[in-house]
Amino acid sequence: MTQSARRDTRGTLDPAPGTARRRGHPLSRLPHNRVAVVCLVLLALIVAASVFAPLLTSAGPTRSTLDDAFAPPGGGHLLGADSVGRDVLARLLYGGRVSLLGGFIAVAVALLIGVPAGLLAGYYRGRLDAVVSWVASLVMAAPAIMVLLVSIAAIGPDTNATMAMLGLILAPGVFRLVRASVTSMREELYVDAARVSGLGDARIVRRHILPVVQAPTIIQSAQMFGVAVVIQAGIEFLGLGSAGQASWGAMLNEAFANLYTKPSLLVAPGLTIVITVATLGLLANALRDALVASLGATPVPYDGDDTADRLATALPQGADAVLDLVGGDALDTVSTLMSPGCRVLTVADPDTAARFGARPLSRGNRAQPLGELARRVNDQIK
Amino acid sequence: MGLDRPWIAQYGQWLSHAVRGDFGTSWFGGDSVSESLVLKAPVSLSIVVGGLLPAAVLSVVLGVAAAVRRGRLDRVVQATAIVGYAVPSFLMALMLSATLAVQLRWLPATGYVPLADSPSGWLQSITLPAVSLAIGAIAATAQQVRGSVIDVLRQGFVRTLRSRGMSERRVLFRHVLRNAAPPALTVLSLQFISLVGGAVVIEKVFGLPGVGSAAVTATVNGDTPLVMGVVVYLVLIVVAVNLLVDLAYGRLNPKVRVR
Secondary structure (H helix, E strand, O other): OOHHHHOOOOOOOOOOOOOOOOOOOHHHHHHHOHHHHHHHHHHHHHHHHHHOHHHHOOOOOOOOOHHHOOOOOEOOEOOOEOOOOOEHHHHHHHHHHHHHHHHHHHHHHHHHHHHHHHHHHHHHOHHHHHHHHHHHHHHHHOOHHHHHHHHHHHHOOOHHHHHHHHHHHHHHHHHHHHHHHHHHHHOOHHHHHHHHOOOOHHHHHHHHHHHHHHHHHHHHHHHHHHHHHHHHHHHHHOOOOOOOOOOHHHHHHHHHHOOOOOHHHHHHHHHHHHHHHHHHHHHHHHHHHHHHHHOOOEEEEEOOOOHHHHHHHHHHHOOOEEEOOOOHHHHHHHHHHOOOOOEEEEEOOHHHHHHOOOEOOOOOHHHOOHHHHHHHHHHHHO | OOOOOOHHHHHHHHHHHHOOOOOOEOOOOOOEHHHHHHHHHHHHHHHHHHHHHHHHHHHHHHHHHHHHHOHHHHHHHHHHHHHHHHOOHHHHHHHHHHHHHHHOOOOOOOOOOOOOOOHHHHHHHHHHHHHHHHHHHHHHHHHHHHHHHHHHHOOHHHHHHHHOOOOHHHHHHHHHHHHHHHHHHHHHHHHHHHHHHHHHHHHHHOOOOOHHHHHHHHHHHOOHHHHHHHHHHHHHHHHHHHHHHHHHHHHHOHHHOOO
């Protein structure tokens, strides 16, 4: 499976404790990723700016002062004013509330429907899976904005209701992702191993399947949030959002109406949308990189005379299990028995291993029945 | 109009007329829905197809080049993907319209000229809308093409072909591209459908009398027959695109052919 698992552990592999690759929960690696940190800080700023809008500006988002129409940036209006003299900065800040709340609603609805449906369909398969998958591909086939237009025609222009509808449209994407992860998990030996060792369905899902589904779902959520912000801006641009509220899309519409007289009105809402969505996209990419790096159970082999010292430094790095195993074959066997993300510390010397709480799995464990081996590995991880 | 009858009866009547090609008349203006859709569809399809075709060619070239060369070009394609994701097509349209059409007056900012009236006028009227749709499509598709070409290049049979002395060009064009094509085709078909959605907003920006602007007007007015007609038009497009993609799969990959 991994490179380190294939190599002979005796003597040749010599990872200093600092260089031994740590693979834990994908999110635990995020603070090390500069892009991710910048994105998270930017997002926090955007959220804070819209939540604390009343503290940041005294101007109202919908209060118009006709004398100030098309006021240039600076002075009374930091970012200028639009065609009816409304403060652009205030509209931007308050508009953020509409966009962020909308994105949140869409993602929440998509997750609430997609995750349970995906888990059930992927785990139990059968007729349920067939029906839900069929519905999902049906919903995915239509262009989102058209479906939203039809729903607006039916229930009227209400931004939050439209975003809930968007969540419904995005749910099949989540469903497919979760279902695909669960389906591929089911085929893994370690899920069989868990079942053989007597774990119930609920426990297998919680311990072995949910952790694997979690990371891709978070990535998808960041992406969906960006899509929701874009689609919402489009709906507001068409004038189909809730009436009378300041929003980034409505600001673009205002800029569009004055495209010949004051095209610079495009800049503020346009830039804000692009920065918000790009941040979400880059965050999703950074998360994906972290996820790819954390896939697969990683045996961390240790060997040699100073094993005890190494173990003392390696254990705090978070090995989930210590096994006394030698040789690539044995490592491969163990890797397939453990869920991705678990760290196994293997020690060649049974005595040393015992001192660190490892239970012997016996050498040449190939001869051992699979169920027995699996139970022992699971005992270790508990 | 029979609005007092149960909705299932209304739907039944609509359906029985619809299968015979009669989608009723608009509640606003009283035009025949099917006639006005037939009139408006070419406008929408012009900008969608006009955007997608160049996008398909460009994104395949860019994606393959990025996968084979890697390096700087690869980073450019990756960066474009983020830009394409973050800049909504209608914002791109607004920017293009504000600069190229309104300020520089290179191309018309609004209006549509039918192809039959004047081919050059038609081309001018669809250029900006098509380009604004294409940019997002290129970003998304080039990224996918890059990914699937890299996946195929990693496979064992590529190494085998190279070890048998086959030229790199032949490996790429005869074997890698054919195997990388199905995922790229899927993305293109999804892009087609999302461009149809994007066209709704683009048509408003450029004042084009297409299906999208009809759908928006019908939504605002609550013009149910027209909304239903637009949905049927969409379903037809989705079915047609999926059928074409399935046929293309068959041409590319003998394994999926049905005997």
